[in-house]
Amino acid sequence: MARRATEEKILSRTKSIAHFYHQKGRMPSFAEIGELIGLRSKNAVHKLVSKLQQNNVLSKDEKGRLIPGSIALPVRVLGTVEAGFPSPAEEELADTLSLDDLLIQNPSATFMLKVSGDSMSGAGILPGDMVIIDKGQEPKSGDIVIAEVDGEWTMKYLKKRGENIILIPANPLYKPIRPKKELKIAGVVTAVVRKYR
Amino acid sequence: MNDQPLTIRFWTQAILHLDADAFFASCEQAVHPELKGRPVITGKERGIVAAASYEAKARGVQRGTRLSDVKKICPDAVILPSDYETYSLFSVRMFEILRRFSPDVEEYSIDEAFVDLTGLRRSFHGSYETIAQKMQETVEKELGITVSVGVSLSKVLAKIGSKHTKPHGLTMIPGRDIHLYLGKLPAEKIWGIGPNTAAFLRKFGIITALDFAKRDEEFIKKHLSKPYHEIWHELNGRSVYPVSAESKSSYQSISKTKTFTPPSHDETFIFGQLSKNLESACIKARRHNLAATRLFVFLRTQDFRDTGIGLKLSRPSAYPVDLFESLRNGFQQVYRPRHLYRQTGIVLAGLMPEADIHYTLFDDQTKIEKMSRVYSVIDELSGRYGKYTVFHATSLPTKQQARHEGERGDIPKRTTELLKGENKRQRLGLPMLHIKV
Numbered sequence: 246m247a248r249r250a251t252e253e254k255i256l257s258r259t260k261s262i263a264h265f266y267h268q269k270g271r272m273p274s275f276a277e278i279g280e281l282i283g284l285r286s287k288n289a290v291h292k293l294v295s296k297l298q299q300n301n302v303l304s305k306d307e308k309g310r311l312i313p314g315s316i317a318l319p320v321r322v323l324g325t326v327e328a329g330f331p332s333p334a335e336e337e338l339a340d341t342l343s344l345d346d347l348l349i350q351n352p353s354a355t356f357m358l359k360v361s362g363d364s365m366s367g368a369g370i371l372p373g374d375m376v377i378i379d380k381g382q383e384p385k386s387g388d389i390v391i392a393e394v395d396g397e398w399t400m401k402y403l404k405k406r407g408e409n410i411i412l413i414p415a416n417p418l419y420k421p422i423r424p425k426k427e428l429k430i431a432g433v434v435t436a437v438v439r440k441y442r
Numbered sequence: 443m444n445d446q447p448l449t450i451r452f453w454t455q456a457i458l459h460l461d462a463d464a465f466f467a468s469c470e471q472a473v474h475p476e477l478k479g480r481p482v483i484t485g486k487e488r489g490i491v492a493a494a495s496y497e498a499k500a501r502g503v504q505r506g507t508r509l510s511d512v513k514k515i516c517p518d519a520v521i522l523p524s525d526y527e528t529y530s531l532f533s534v535r536m537f538e539i540l541r542r543f544s545p546d547v548e549e550y551s552i553d554e555a556f557v558d559l560t561g562l563r564r565s566f567h568g569s570y571e572t573i574a575q576k577m578q579e580t581v582e583k584e585l586g587i588t589v590s591v592g593v594s595l596s597k598v599l600a601k602i603g604s605k606h607t608k609p610h611g612l613t614m615i616p617g618r619d620i621h622l623y624l625g626k627l628p629a630e631k632i633w634g635i636g637p638n639t640a641a642f643l644r645k646f647g648i649i650t651a652l653d654f655a656k657r658d659e660e661f662i663k664k665h666l667s668k669p670y671h672e673i674w675h676e677l678n679g680r681s682v683y684p685v686s687a688e689s690k691s692s693y694q695s696i697s698k699t700k701t702f703t704p705p706s707h708d709e710t711f712i713f714g715q716l717s718k719n720l721e722s723a724c725i726k727a728r729r730h731n732l733a734a735t736r737l738f739v740f741l742r743t744q745d746f747r748d749t750g751i752g753l754k755l756s757r758p759s760a761y762p763v764d765l766f767e768s769l770r771n772g773f774q775q776v777y778r779p780r781h782l783y784r785q786t787g788i789v790l791a792g793l794m795p796e797a798d799i800h801y802t803l804f805d806d807q808t809k810i811e812k813m814s815r816v817y818s819v820i821d822e823l824s825g826r827y828g829k830y831t832v833f834h835a836t837s838l839p840t841k842q843q844a845r846h847e848g849e850r851g852d853i854p855k856r857t858t859e860l861l862k863g864e865n866k867r868q869r870l871g872l873p874m875l876h877i878k879v
Binding site: 353359362364377380398399400442 | 475873
């Protein structure tokens with residue numbers, strides 16, 4: 246993730262410099278680069294420039310002014326930049342999320358359930374899918390919830406209409422449910438997992 | 443010592459004891475919400491009640507009741523096979539939730555914990571009662587089980603508190619109220635005082651916990667040993683037992699028992715059960731880098747008679763292959779061919795750190811080194827592919843039994859209804875909710 250972020254940042258900065266060059270027909274000064282991409286410090290600009298220089302995106306003349314390199318051909322520039330920054334893999338991987346972290350916010354309150362019905366098929370939840378349920382989160386209007394309504398368990402969209410609560414299916418074959426006596430919410434569905442093989 | 447020893451006006455220490463209510467049965471009700479409010483019993487595979495929900499307890503079902511009797515006194519009871527994997531997941535989560543409140547959490551057993559709350563009022567901007575309430579609420583909300591909580595000045599008192607109101611109780615025993623709770627409590631209900639000690643105390647006119655706590659130190663020192671002296675301090679609101687937050691790594695002994703149905707008198711099969719127990723205890727010992735110096739073997743017959751024997755090992759070890767000879771030896775001394783057996787068990791005792799073992803001249807060092815290498819590979823394979831990927835052939839008969847059990851519906855849903863990608867040995871580390879939606 247971090248690796249992509251750095252690369253994307255440099256790419257977008259290169260793009261702004263290229264844009265400036267194509268618009269005005271000249272390379273920007275250091276101060277102008279700073280303004281373009283929002284860097285206040287000249288030193289930071291200098292660092293960026295030397296990086297780009299290494300990758301032949303641009304170069305300097307004998308007086309230190311910038312002259313365009315591959316920046317004149319924007320399509321090729323992107324390719325060059327992307328291939329051009331070797332970075333140590335371990336450092337870049339240090340800050341990644343596992344699939345667990347991505348799917349589970351509150352590990353001690355998370356449960357799984359295998360779906361058997363098709364009342365939420367319109368929301369992309371099919372029979373046989375696994376849903377991840379968080380018991381720790383407060384259910385909000387619009388959430389998919391697991392609830393007990395008048396003694397029956399169900400999975401539906403929770404909608405609050407003023408004072409009333411309605412459970413809405415995502416399948417026209419089923420009708421919305423208006424709790425008559427009792428509604429207990431067992432948890433909020435936060436993700437669906439479908440494994441094909 | 444003095445007339446009013448039990449009035450302490452401040453919270454010198456605040457110790458919380460949390461005890462889950464009918465834990466195994468509650469876990470089942472949490473993952474099968476349609477069973478809430480119904481009498482639920484676990485232990486189907488054992489033929490006796492392992493845990494009973496409060497609904498079942500109200501109908502007279504007790505722990506240890508035979509299932510055939512349960513059907514008579516409570517015909518509508520839902521009887522489930524034990525699903526220890528789910529219970530363990532709940533247990534670990536319970537401790538994790540408690541650790542959000544205080545780093546000093548002692549995992550006392552699968553369903554009990556002590557927590558030191560001393561000094562936390564500041565960071566929670568509330569009284570100890572508010573903190574305890576918040577802890578109870580969080581566990582109950584996130585896990586869907588109920589727990590009972592006691593808070594007082596020492597562990598022994600906190601435990602009295604959590605027992606006082608159950609289920610879903612919250613009992614505060616501040617210093618000024620200690621005598622009120624102890625006055626009503628018979629001495630044998632104190633944690634650490636058994637029926638024998640209680641009978642002994644009665645001879646001195648000590649009936650209630652308060653009688654015991656009010657005796658002077660001279661009397662306690664003269665007639666009782668150190669543990670009771672410590673309990674006496676704890677009852678008087680002076681904390682002696684610290685809350686030890688380390689996760690359980692020091693064991694005095696490791697025991698493994700297993701009940702099998704139907705009961706059997708087959709020698710190979712029963713020894714296989716013992717062998718499996720030994721392997722599983724050794725796995726645990728190796729995980730904690732411990733080695734046993736003594737081995738206990740016991741068998742239980744169908745009519746609940748126990749026979750057992752203790753053996754001293756020639757050298758400390760946690761390798762089954764090293765212990766089989768002693769196991770066989772002990773087994774032959776207790777096994778009676780025409781008896782029907784229902785349970786076997788082994789205990790590894792006299793545990794010592796593996797690093798402290800000194801081998802003698804007569805030990806075959808090369809052989810020991812070889813064993814250690816073989817078992818480290820076995821443990822590695824278990825880590826990768828699940829427990830018992832490789833096991834001893836003597837344990838093989840237990841595998842055949844498992845198949846019979848499955849036919850009788852004695853295996854929990856979790857192990858039979860696998861998700862894609864799960865296998866018999868390794869499953870997803872999340873509890874499954876069994877709701878049809």
